[in-house]
């Protein structure tokens with residue numbers, strides 16, 4: 532548990548399912564074999580189903596932690612930015628302000644198809660289809 536450093540944006544709901552999701556994420560991080568093709572398929576279906584209402588229901592408050600992270604500890608903005616789990620692109624404009632070249636990756640085509648921007652790749656982040664050094668494009672020039 533990390534201490535809170537940014538107040539929750541107004542209107543951010545506490546979702547009852549969040550604790551279970553966070554526990555599952557912790558389990559997967561602890562033992563990556565928990566991330567199975569079946570779970571990837573289920574996750575895709577869950578987000579496909581949420582895609583239509585995602586921006587309306589959640590778009591207003593999701594940027595706060597990213598904006599804070601970029602303000603306080605932004606890494607070098609040279610090279611490409613790989614946005615993993617970009618979803619509907621709610622956070623993508625904040626990354627585009629710092630990196631000109633964004634590649635968005637998500638399991639759910641329904642989520643990504645809500646907003647077409649940058650380069651979008653449907654892929655599982657556990658098996659990224661990029662070669663080593665892909666994001667450091669500028670350094671190889």
Ligand SMILES: C[S@@+](CC[C@H](N)C(=O)[O-])C[C@H]1O[C@@H](n2cnc3c(N)ncnc32)[C@H](O)[C@@H]1O
Pocket residue numbers: 574575578593615616617618619620621622636637638639642654655656657
């Ligand atoms: C909580 S949503 C966040 C979407 C967006 N970043 C936002 O803040 O609105 C998580 C996104 O990650 C995607 N996702 C989950 N697991 C993934 C994986 N293993 N590889 C790629 N995308 C994944 C989901 O499809 C979903 O769009």
